[in-house]
Amino acid sequence: MRQESGAVMDDFEAGGPSDGGAPLDVRVEVSRPRDAEFTAFVRESSAYLHRTAFLLCGDRHRAEELVQSTFERVYRTWAKVRPGTETAYARRILVNLRIDGWRHARRESFPGDDKIPVAPSSDHAGHVALRDELVRGLARLPVNQRRVVVLRHLLDLPESEVARELGIAVGTVKAANSRGLARLRDLLVAQAEVIEPVEVDERAVLDRSRAALRRRRTGQAVGAACVALLVVLGVLTRGPVLLPGIGPVVLPGGELIARLFDGGPIDGFGPDLDPAGYTPVQCPEALPGPAPTSAPGPGEDTGPLTDPVVVDASDARPLNCYDVDIEVVNPGYRDGSGLLVAPYGQPLPEPRGLSAFGQVWTFDTAELLDDDDATDEATILTDGWTGDGSGGAATTLTWYQDSRAFPTGLAVTGERAVWSDYAAAGTSPRASFVSTLSLSDGTLNSWTEPLVTSQENVWLIATTQDHALWTAGDTADDTRLFAETLDHEGTPMELASGVTALAADEDEAVAAVLAPGSGETSTTSIQLFDDLAGGDTTGVELMEFEHDSSSEVTQVAISDDVIAWTVSLGADGPGALYVVDRAGDGDSIVRLPDAVVADLRAAGGLLSWSSTDPGAQDSAAASYLYRATASASGYDGPDLARFPGGSVTASVAGARTAWLEETGSRVWLVKAALAPTLERG
Numbered sequence: 001m002r003q004e005s006g007a008v009m010d011d012f013e014a015g016g017p018s019d020g021g022a023p024l025d026v027r028v029e030v031s032r033p034r035d036a037e038f039t040a041f042v043r044e045s046s047a048y049l050h051r052t053a054f055l056l057c058g059d060r061h062r063a064e065e066l067v068q069s070t071f072e073r074v075y076r077t078w079a080k081v082r083p084g085t086e087t088a089y090a091r092r093i094l095v096n097l098r099i100d101g102w103r104h105a106r107r108e109s110f111p112g113d114d115k116i117p118v119a120p121s122s123d124h125a126g127h128v129a130l131r132d133e134l135v136r137g138l139a140r141l142p143v144n145q146r147r148v149v150v151l152r153h154l155l156d157l158p159e160s161e162v163a164r165e166l167g168i169a170v171g172t173v174k175a176a177n178s179r180g181l182a183r184l185r186d187l188l189v190a191q192a193e194v195i196e197p198v199e200v201d202e203r204a205v206l207d208r209s210r211a212a213l214r215r216r217r218t219g220q221a222v223g224a225a226c227v228a229l230l231v232v233l234g235v236l237t238r239g240p241v242l243l244p245g246i247g248p249v250v251l252p253g254g255e256l257i258a259r260l261f262d263g264g265p266i267d268g269f270g271p272d273l274d275p276a277g278y279t280p281v282q283c284p285e286a287l288p289g290p291a292p293t294s295a296p297g298p299g300e301d302t303g304p305l306t307d308p309v310v311v312d313a314s315d316a317r318p319l320n321c322y323d324v325d326i327e328v329v330n331p332g333y334r335d336g337s338g339l340l341v342a343p344y345g346q347p348l349p350e351p352r353g354l355s356a357f358g359q360v361w362t363f364d365t366a367e368l369l370d371d372d373d374a375t376d377e378a379t380i381l382t383d384g385w386t387g388d389g390s391g392g393a394a395t396t397l398t399w400y401q402d403s404r405a406f407p408t409g410l411a412v413t414g415e416r417a418v419w420s421d422y423a424a425a426g427t428s429p430r431a432s433f434v435s436t437l438s439l440s441d442g443t444l445n446s447w448t449e450p451l452v453t454s455q456e457n458v459w460l461i462a463t464t465q466d467h468a469l470w471t472a473g474d475t476a477d478d479t480r481l482f483a484e485t486l487d488h489e490g491t492p493m494e495l496a497s498g499v500t501a502l503a504a505d506e507d508e509a510v511a512a513v514l515a516p517g518s519g520e521t522s523t524t525s526i527q528l529f530d531d532l533a534g535g536d537t538t539g540v541e542l543m544e545f546e547h548d549s550s551s552e553v554t555q556v557a558i559s560d561d562v563i564a565w566t567v568s569l570g571a572d573g574p575g576a577l578y579v580v581d582r583a584g585d586g587d588s589i590v591r592l593p594d595a596v597v598a599d600l601r602a603a604g605g606l607l608s609w610s611s612t613d614p615g616a617q618d619s620a621a622a623s624y625l626y627r628a629t630a631s632a633s634g635y636d637g638p639d640l641a642r643f644p645g646g647s648v649t650a651s652v653a654g655a656r657t658a659w660l661e662e663t664g665s666r667v668w669l670v671k672a673a674l675a676p677t678l679e680r681g
Contacts, residue, residue: 034078034079035206037078038074038075038078038206038209039202039203039205039206040202041074041086041090042071042202042205042206043202045086045087045090046067046202048087048091049067049070049090049091049094050063050064050067051154052091052094052095052150052154052155053066053067053070053094053098055138055150055154056094056095056098056146056147056150057098058138066094066097066098067094068205068208069097070090070093070094070097071090071205071208071209072208072209072212072213073093073097074086074089074090074093074209075206075209075210075212075213076209076212076213076216091155091165092165095147095151095165095166098147137184138150138184144176144396145176145177145179145180146180147166148162148166148173148176148177148180149176149177149180149181149184151165151166152173152177153177153181159173159174159177162177168395169395172395172396175395176396179399277331277663277666277668278329278331278644278645278661278668278670279644279645279646279661280326280644281318281319281320281321281323281324281326281644281672282318282319282320282321282644283320283321284320284322287322287678288317288320288322288678289317290317290633290635290637290638290639291311291315291316291317291638291639291640291641292311292312292315293309293310293311293588293637293638294309294310294311294312295309295310296308296310296589297310301547301576302589303543303545303547303567303578304526304543304544304545305578305579305580305587305588305589306585306587307585307587308578308579308587308588308589309586309587309588309589309637309638310588310589310590310591311588311589311590311591311626311638311640312590312591312593313590313591313592313593313611313622313624313640314593315640316624316640316641316642317639317640317641317642318641318642318644319625319641319642319643319644320641322675322678323625323641323674323675323678324657324672324673324674324675325672325673325675326670326671326672327671327672327673328670328671329668329669329670329671330342330348330349330668330669330670330671331343331666331667331668332348332667332668332669333665333666333667334662334665334667340660340667346364347362347363347364347381348362348667348669349361349362349382349383349669350362350649350660350669351599351649351650351651351657351658351659351660351669352410352599352649352651353382353410353412353417353651354412354601354651354652354653354656354657354658355382355412355413355414355415355417355653355654356414356603356653356654356655356656357414357415357439357654358656358671359382359383359415359439360382360383360658360669360671361380361381361382361410361412361417362380362381362382362383362410363379363380363381363397363407363410363419364379364380364381379395379396379397380395380397380407380410380417380419380437381395382417382439395437397419397421397435398421398423398433398435398450400423400424400427400431400433401423401427401428403423403424403426403427404424405421405422405423405424405433406421406422406423406424407419407420407421408420408421408422408432408458409458409459409460409461409470410461411461411462411463411468411504412463412653413463413464413465413504413505413506414465414506415438415439416436416437416438416463416465416486417436417437417438417439417463418434418435418436418451418461418462418463418468418486419434419435419436419461420432420433420434420435420458420461420470421433421435422457422458429455431453431454431455432453432454432455432456432457432458432472433450433452433453433454433458434450434451434452434454434458434461434468434470434484435450435451436451436463436468436486449488451468451484451486451488452468452470452482452484452492454472456472456473456474457472457473457474457475457476458470458471458472459471459472459473459476459479460479460499460501460502461502462502462503462504462509463486463504464504464505464506464507464508464509464532465486465506465507466485466486466487466507466532466533467483467484467485467486467504467509467532467533468483468484468486469481469482469483469495469502469504469509469529470482470502471499471502478498479497479498479499480494480495480496480497480499481494481495481496481497481499481502481511482494482495483495483509483529483532483537493532493535493537494537495511495529495537495538495539496511496513496527496539497513498513498514498515498516499511499512499513499514500512500513500514500524500552500553500554501553501554501555501556501565502556503556503557503558503600503602504558505558505559505560505602507530508528508529508530508558509528509529509530509532509558510526510527510528510529510542510556510557510558510563511526511527511529511539511556512524512525512526512527512552512553512556512565513525513526513527514552514553516549517546517549519549520548520549521546521547521548521549522546522547522548522549522551522552523544523545523546523547524544524545524547524552524553525541525542525543525544526541526542526543526544526553526556526563526565527539527540527541527542528540528541528542528558528563542563542580543580547567551567551568551575552567552568553565553566553567553568554566554567554568554596554597555597555598555599555600555609556600557600557601557602557607558602559602559603559604559605560582560583560604561581561582561583561602561604561605561628561629561631561632562579562580562581562582562602562605562607562628562629563579563580563582563602564577564578564579564580564600564602564607564628565577565578565600566578566592566597566600566609568596575592575593575596575597576589576590576591576592577589577590577592577597577600577607577609577626579607579626579628579638581605581628581629583605583629583631584629584630584631586628586629586630586637586638588628588637588638590624590626590640592611596611596612597609597610597611598610598611598612598649599649599650599651601651601652601653602652603652603653603654603655603674604632605627605628605629605631605632605633606625606626606627606628606632606652606674607624607625607626607628607652608623608624608625608626608650608651608652608657609623609624609626609650610622610623610624610648610649610650611623611624621647621648621649622642622643622648623642623643623648623649623650623659624640624641624642624643624650625640625641625642625643625650625652625657626638626639626640626641627639627640627641627677627678631677632677633677633678634677634678635678639678643659643661644661645659645661645662645663645668646661646662646663647661647662647663648660648661648662652674655673655674655676656671656672656673656674657671657672657673657674658670658671658672
């Protein structure tokens with residue numbers, strides 16, 4: 001009641017009007033009760049929500065369950081819903097509930113009109129046929145296209161709102177919408193008829209929503225009481241407990257409670273996702289000296305290098321705070337399928353997708369680790385540098401013959417990414433694809449069709465800012481190198497054959513080309529392609545060298561300052577990393593005894609790589625940061641540091657580095673800024 005209601009109530013209780021007998025005209029304005037508002041909303045929105053739910057799932061009973069669950073969630077937060085936004089708020093909840101259902105059951109079974117209850121009418125054959133056409137058409141769409149088409153056209157939402165509701169980029173919405181409409185164009189001949197809603201009892205919906213809210217509150221109260229009890233027991237039993245006649249005793253649960261309070265991982269209770277626990281970089285009081293170098297040993301193969309110095313990987317010093325400034329630590333763990341995931345279940349990016357602008361590209365490959373060879377939900381995505389979800393965006397992989405392709409390779413240069421994927425089993429012909437996208441202002445911009453569709457396997461992949469490069473062939477030992485412009489306006493150019501390693505930076509690409517010998521030696525040439533825009537397909541041969549026929553160049557990297565490559569372990573010696581100083585005379589070799597190098601990356605005068613011992617069972621990986629030139633190290637020669645922690649993989653790009661540390665079930669993605677040289681100002 002408003003302010004005058006107090007006086008009115010006094011007169012009413014006294015039994016008469018306040019003016020001595022004259023009738024009193026009293027009007028009391030009472031705010032509309034919450035339940036009355038909610039039942040009115042149920043009555044007004046039921047038809048719309050039932051229609052939306054049915055179009056999304058294709059089953060009337062499941063649609064009713066979705067709508068009821070939606071109403072229960074809306075009722076729970078009804079006081080927070082802004083007037084005028086109730087329907088949009090409920091629609092978003094409904095769509096999110098349906099997406100959760102898709103994640104648990106990929107394959108949907110859409111019924112025909114013989115299973116759809118139809119209200120009696122004098123002649124509804126045309127309506128039934130039209131609706132059956134719509135439902136069957138939607139059933140043939142992939143999940144992502146189906147939900148975009150429903151929200152965009154059947155609910156008439158703008159593209160920006162569809163993107164917000166589904167949590168994807170506007171470009172992805174446009175692509176999915178275009179493909180979905182193309183598939184429906186021959187099936188939909190007129191606007192779909194509104195599906196007859198079920199009869200809704202607003203009071204029954206309200207009663208069920210109240211009951212659901214009571215159950216939720218009861219569960220929360222019970223949970224809070226249990227937590228409080230556990231905390232009390234933990235405090236009482238964490239330390240030694242004095243037992244009469246026995247003395248101080250640590251009870252069986254004391255150590256478990258202590259570890260819980262101390263923030264350590266608890267075996268059997270899932271991973272501890274606190275960021276703490278990774279191995280921090282050391283911070284010595286003084287700038288460390290460089291890793292020791294030496295001259296090549298007698299008879300040591302130096303390849304085509306000029307007066308190189310030699311560094312042994314075993315002499316690498318620890319990475320320290322003079323090398324990097326740690327900016328972000330993203331904790332994670334390996335789930336039951338072996339996928340790296342962050343605390344809230346989203347994929348934890350790997351360092352190999354690091355870009356110079358701070359994004360980390362990765363594949364959401366949960367479905368790639370199961371046994372059914374289906375990847376309906378596989379995506380390529382990028383996080384922001386903070387890793388908190390800001391700046392992230394995603395797009396789905398290639399759709400081919402009603403199946404999502406499998407990702408096989410990823411290359412990043414600047415804000416441009418190129419990836420390869422392979423058609424799912426059961427498709428014919430089973431093709432390979434090369435696709436590209438870029439990130440601009442947090443939004444992914446991609447073409448709706450792959451750059452390349454090939455009947456051969458795609459093995460290696462790289463990208464400049466203008467061209468995608470890849471090797472294709474029936475086997476990895478019989479490949480040809482191709483290049484294609486990223487604007488979809490060119491045709492593939494064949495550059496070389498027999499390529500064993502490939503890399504690129506902003507405007508150059510480099511390849512290792514093998515020419516097998518007739519005896520115990522083979523020849524490899526390092527070829528540079530720096531004028532692809534001008535149509536130069538021959539490239540420049542930088543150097544050529546012989547090596548044992550059992551060895552080959554397996555990794556190559558390029559930047560404005562260095563060109564580097566690794567030779568795999570041969571029959572008569574260890575593997576090695578060879579580095580050409582493009583700006584000076586600081587060529588060098590890093591000896592890698594009994595190790596195989598992976599993910600060799602270059603940024604300026606710096607290199608990073610990971611290596612494992614192929615002869616050791618369960619060998620832990622080690623990763624290295626190599627300041628390969630004097631301008632990068634600040635010393636007269638190179639300097640080698642080892643990333644901290646165990647099972648490490650690492651990468652460098654631009655002025656940033658990232659590494660992945662794994663210990664048991666715990667995983668940390670550590671992101672840091674690189675010092676230009678070791679001598680900071």
